[in-house]
Amino acid sequence: MSSASAQASTASALTVPVPLGERAYDILVGRGLIGTVGSRIAALGARAAAIVTDEHVGPLYAQAFSDALQTHGLRTSVITLAPGEATKSYASLERVCDAVLEAKIERGDLVIALGGGVIGDLAGFAAAVVRRGVRFVQVPTTLLAQVDSSVGGKTGINSRHGKNLVGAFHQPSLVLADTALLDTLPLREMRAGYAEVVKYGLIDDARFFAWCERNWRGIFEGGMERDEAVAQSCRAKAAVVVRDEHETGDRALLNLGHTFGHALEKITAYDSARLVHGEGVAIGLNLAFRFSAALGLCPISDAERIEAHLTSVGLPTRLSHVPGGCGTVDELLDAMAQDKKVKGGSLTFILAKGIGQSFIAPGIEAGKVRTFLMSEIN
Numbered sequence: 488m489s490s491a492s493a494q495a496s497t498a499s500a501l502t503v504p505v506p507l508g509e510r511a512y513d514i515l516v517g518r519g520l521i522g523t524v525g526s527r528i529a530a531l532g533a534r535a536a537a538i539v540t541d542e543h544v545g546p547l548y549a550q551a552f553s554d555a556l557q558t559h560g561l562r563t564s565v566i567t568l569a570p571g572e573a574t575k576s577y578a579s580l581e582r583v584c585d586a587v588l589e590a591k592i593e594r595g596d597l598v599i600a601l602g603g604g605v606i607g608d609l610a611g612f613a614a615a616v617v618r619r620g621v622r623f624v625q626v627p628t629t630l631l632a633q634v635d636s637s638v639g640g641k642t643g644i645n646s647r648h649g650k651n652l653v654g655a656f657h658q659p660s661l662v663l664a665d666t667a668l669l670d671t672l673p674l675r676e677m678r679a680g681y682a683e684v685v686k687y688g689l690i691d692d693a694r695f696f697a698w699c700e701r702n703w704r705g706i707f708e709g710g711m712e713r714d715e716a717v718a719q720s721c722r723a724k725a726a727v728v729v730r731d732e733h734e735t736g737d738r739a740l741l742n743l744g745h746t747f748g749h750a751l752e753k754i755t756a757y758d759s760a761r762l763v764h765g766e767g768v769a770i771g772l773n774l775a776f777r778f779s780a781a782l783g784l785c786p787i788s789d790a791e792r793i794e795a796h797l798t799s800v801g802l803p804t805r806l807s808h809v810p811g812g813c814g815t816v817d818e819l820l821d822a823m824a825q826d827k828k829v830k831g832g833s834l835t836f837i838l839a840k841g842i843g844q845s846f847i848a849p850g851i852e853a854g855k856v857r858t859f860l861m862s863e864i865n
């Protein structure tokens with residue numbers, strides 16, 4: 488892209504404010520942002536930035552990004568980690584914290600996460616704890632990170648007791664979602680992130696779901712529809728986060744499709760060769776609507792419409808689509824019972840009265856879930 492057109496696309500960046508009082512920040516969405524927003528980052532007043540990235544993303548983008556920051560007078564350093572979920576570990580946290588200290592990042596300086604959700608969660612947590620908190624900027628490079636993990640301030644790592652069990656709420660100072668970075672994302676990762684985009688429509692925005700049905704090709708091909716979808720998803724997530732920053736109430740709506748999805752991830756041993764998170768979510772979204780229909784809450788035609796859309800995009804929708812199998816009904820129930828959304832003997836689900844009409848449903852009897860799963864497996 489020529490610098491003139493890059494400037495033009497920066498000028499047309501979409502801005503989504505996240506009004507969290509003294510922790511308020513903006514999400515900027517647009518093509519070519521990382522080459523042109525050095526001034527925006529410099530305006531945060533930092534003198535130095537430690538860029539945390541992974542071995543897939545770093546070679547593609549870290550140099551150009553670092554150069555853009557240096558042009559605006561920031562001292563930069565780059566910390567590169569192995570790609571993959573295993574990087575959200577105590578060992579990587581130690582590495583990042585020490586590298587940030589070695590780079591002489593002070594309280595007023597920045598940690599910048601340049602990567603997918605793994606790097607965002609890890610670098611954000613390091614920023615939360617180094618010097619008891621330094622500011623951080625999210626530069627998400629996967630669709631999932633642009634529409635979900637970079638917004639909302641949840642950071643953390645995995646423990647041997649489970650995923651995301653050690654972490655902190657630490658809001659970023661800025662999120663730069665450069666949609667051109669998704670041009671190099673593998674199609675499977677693109678699809679997985681797209682499941683979370685669809686989720687926002689299904690939660691409370693039937694018009695956005697219908698827009699996705701018409702415009703999904705543009706999102707995948709990188710047209711203006713991609714920017715619009717990312718911005719709209721961020722608006723939806725920001726609205727929920729602003730209502731419930733620390734997840735004590737209706738932030739749980741964001742878990743639509745995730746009770747089934749997490750169970751499938753667990754059963755497939757978090758093996759990304761078999762199932763990535765967004766694929767579990769796609770199956771989970773379809774199951775959440777089919778379960779709602781089975782309980783008489785929602786027309787089955789809505790579930791069928793969702794399944795048709797997810798299928799046309801190339802996402803899995805059924806338990807039988809899980810490579811290597813989804814386990815038995817008992818295994819699925821066990822996996823769901825260990826999900827953190829369980830209270831007492833009953834389960835909390837996010838169910839729906841229709842597309843765009845989701846609600847939190849506590850106290851769903853395990854027996855009803857069992858009956859439903861048996862009908863899905865057979």
Ligand code: NAD
Pocket residue numbers: 541542543544570571572575602603604605606608628629631632635636637638639640641642650651668669670671672673676764
């Ligand atoms: P990821 O960070 O592992 O990225 C997926 C793969 O794509 C990796 O191999 C990565 O190297 C590669 N990649 C990233 N950007 C690329 C690009 N532009 N071009 C080419 N390759 C690229 O996975 P993810 O799906 O982004 O994030 C998953 C993580 O996010 C999980 O750990 C999950 O727990 C976390 N998450 C956090 C939140 C939150 O609120 N904090 C929300 C949802 C998910």
Ligand code: MG
Pocket residue numbers: 635683745764768
């Ligand atoms: Mg998710």
